[in-house]
Each structure stands twice: as C-alpha cells, then as structure tokens.
Amino acid sequence: MNSEAILKIRGMKTYFYTVEGVVKAVDRISLDIGRSETFGLVGESGCGKSTVALSIMRLVPNPGRIVGGQILFEDEDLLKKSEEEMRKIRGDKISMIFQNPLSSLNPVFTVGSQVGEAIQLHQEVDRIGLGKKVVEILEKVRIPDPTTVARHYPHEYSGGMRQRAMTAIALSCRPKLLIADEPTTALDVTIQAQILELMKELRKELGLSIMLITHELGLVAELCERAAIMYAGKIVESGDVTTLFKRPRHPYTFALMKSVPGLEAIVKRFHVIKGNVPSLIDPPSGCRFHPRCDYAFDECVAEEPELREIESGHLVACIRSEELELQGK
Numbered sequence: 001m002n003s004e005a006i007l008k009i010r011g012m013k014t015y016f017y018t019v020e021g022v023v024k025a026v027d028r029i030s031l032d033i034g035r036s037e038t039f040g041l042v043g044e045s046g047c048g049k050s051t052v053a054l055s056i057m058r059l060v061p062n063p064g065r066i067v068g069g070q071i072l073f074e075d076e077d078l079l080k081k082s083e084e085e086m087r088k089i090r091g092d093k094i095s096m097i098f099q100n101p102l103s104s105l106n107p108v109f110t111v112g113s114q115v116g117e118a119i120q121l122h123q124e125v126d127r128i129g130l131g132k133k134v135v136e137i138l139e140k141v142r143i144p145d146p147t148t149v150a151r152h153y154p155h156e157y158s159g160g161m162r163q164r165a166m167t168a169i170a171l172s173c174r175p176k177l178l179i180a181d182e183p184t185t186a187l188d189v190t191i192q193a194q195i196l197e198l199m200k201e202l203r204k205e206l207g208l209s210i211m212l213i214t215h216e217l218g219l220v221a222e223l224c225e226r227a228a229i230m231y232a233g234k235i236v237e238s239g240d241v242t243t244l245f246k247r248p249r250h251p252y253t254f255a256l257m258k259s260v261p262g263l264e265a266i267v268k269r270f271h272v273i274k275g276n277v278p279s280l281i282d283p284p285s286g287c288r289f290h291p292r293c294d295y296a297f298d299e300c301v302a303e304e305p306e307l308r309e310i311e312s313g314h315l316v317a318c319i320r321s322e323e324l325e326l327q328g329k
Contacts, residue, residue, distance in 0.1 A: 006177055007056070008070070008075075011028050012030070012055060012066065014064060016064040017064075026055060027280075039209075039210070044231075092121075095170035097183050099185055105154040112149075116134045200223065221241060236252050236253070251324070305319050
C-alpha cells in the first residue's frame with residue numbers, strides 16, 4: 001500500500017437493500033491512489049466499479065448505503081464528513097466525469113452557464129471574472145472558439161465535444177482527484193484517442209490524480225501506471241500495469257487478457273469467458289470466480305481467498321496464484 005497516496009480505501013462495503021435481498025455491490029475492498037497517478041479500475045459490467053466511484057463521492061443512490069470501511073482522502077475519512085462538508089469537497093477537491101455526457105448535462109442551460117455554475121459553487125468571482133474563467137477552462141479542454149461555443153446548448157455539441165464539456169466542468173475548480181467513469185463510452189476511435197491525449201495533457205499540466213474506471217484494457221495500458229481488477233464486488237488482483245499485462249496471477253485477469261483480440265494472428269473464434277457475472281445477492285461460495293474459472297478445484301469452492309502480496313506491489317486473491325503459469329500480453 002502507498003503511504004503517499006492521496007486516496008486510501010480500507011475495507012469498504014456498499015450494499016443495496018432491495019426487495020429481492022441485499023446486493024453486496026462492493027464487498028470489503030481496499031486500494032490506494034497515489035498523488036499525480038493514473039490508476040485503473042477494471043472489470044466487466046456489473047462488477048461494482050461505478051459503485052466504488054459513487055461511494056467515494058458519497059453519491060450512492062437509494063436503496064444503497066455504505067455500510068463499512070474507510071475512505072481516506074488526504075488522510076481524512078470522507079465517511080465521517082457531513083453532507084455540507086461533502087458538498088464543499090465535491091467539485092473542488094474531488095470531481096467526477098460520469099458515463100453519459102448527454103444525460104449528465106442539463107439540456108435547458110448553455111454549456112458555459114453549467115461550467116460557470118460549478119465555479120460559482122466554490123469560488124467568489126464577479127460576472128466578468130466568471131466569464132473569463134469559463135472561457136479559460138473551455139480552452140484548456142481544447143474546445144475550439146470557446147467564447148462562441150460557451151453559448152451553445154448540449155444538443156448542439158458532438159459526442160466528443162460533450163465529453164470535453166463534462167471534463168471542463170469536472171476540472172473547473174482544479175480538483176486534486178478526478179474520477180473518470182468510462183470516459184470514452186460510445187465515442188468513435190478517433191475521438192477516443194483525442195480524449196485520452198487530453199487526459200494525459202491535463203494530468204501533466206495540473207498534477208491531477210486520476211481514477212479511470214473502464215472495461216477496456218487498451219485504455220489502461222495507454223493511461224495508467226497501476227490498476228486493480230474487480231470481479232463481483234471484490235478486487236481480485238492489483239499491481240503495476242506492466243506486471244498485470246505480462247504476468248497476471250489471477251485466472252480472471254488472465255481471461256480478460258485473452259479476450260482482447262490481437263493483431264499478430266487471424267483467429268476463427270474469439271476467446272470468451274464462460275458464464276456471466278454472478279448475482280451479488282447470493283454470490284458463489286469461496287472464490288466468486290470459481291464457476292467460470294478453468295483452474296478451479298474443490299478448495300476454491302470452499303475457501304474465500306484473501307488479497308495478499310505475492311511480490312512487491314502485486315496483490316492477488318487466488319489460492320493457486322503461485323502455482324499457475326499464466327502468460328499475459
């Protein structure tokens with residue numbers, strides 16, 4: 001664990017209390033994000049990645065609740081903050097880019113007014129100064145002709161421009177931690193590349209820490225120094241990106257790597273991970289991945305593995321992690 005981390009999560013549990021039962025969306029996870037680091041959180045849809053982000057922001061919707069653990073931001077536990085204190089932290093110190101920029105932007109207000117609102121919430125600034133700050137932040141996220149475009153409405157923006165506008169709102173008060181939840185979803189590959197390049201530039205320019213939530217391993221390889229692999233509400237492996245890609249030690253990480261098509265050969269059939277992410281109301285016993293795992297044996301069904309360090313900075317939750325010879329990309 002990183003003693004210089006800006007964010008430390010310890011044993012966090014976030015559950016949803018539904019009529020069908022208790023959904024253990026995030027179940028005792030721990031992770032660190034360093035200062036000026038880009039950290040990836042990876043997994044299939046339904047694994048709990050977005051719930052981790054909403055928990056950090058203290059924005060978990062009903063019927064969800066954070067029921068245990070600590071979320072330490074600059075060594076202060078966010079779970080002990082009042083709602084008023086959290087409102088001052090959101091946007092100012094921790095910001096988030098949500099998955100769908102069109103639904104996240106208000107269609108009846110101009111983009112400039114929405115960027116300005118974020119600034120006014122945390123800074124004292126007059127009307128003229130506010131206009132200048134709005135233009136400056138739109139320029140920073142590479143929106144062309146920001147003085148004119150600030151007066152446009154979200155529906156007048158392209159998908160890439162809306163994502164840049166969401167980034168502008170998130171960065172308007174120069175936060176220390178940016179949470180980007182699937183920031184390139186539904187964008188074509190050219191716009192994806194532009195958004196990735198923008199995030200690299202902003203991190204370098206502003207000294208941001210970034211938490212990138214994604215299911216795309218290519219984004220992690222491109223942007224992140226370290227990453228954690230999440231499955232069924234738990235972190236199953238974490239470490240530096242080179243180690244995870246070259247020497248994965250959890251069968252789920254290995255299966256994700258195999259599912260990525262390569263350029264070196266033509267294949268008749270793509271590799272798929274059998275089965276589906278299990279119900280988090282009644283998850284499998286022992287290792288939650290065992291029903292889909294090619295390497296599971298009886299002990300995997302009976303015993304829940306703990307996340308443990310098998311080499312410096314490389315943590316794995318698998319009983320067989322040291323005996324399996326898995327080869328990544």
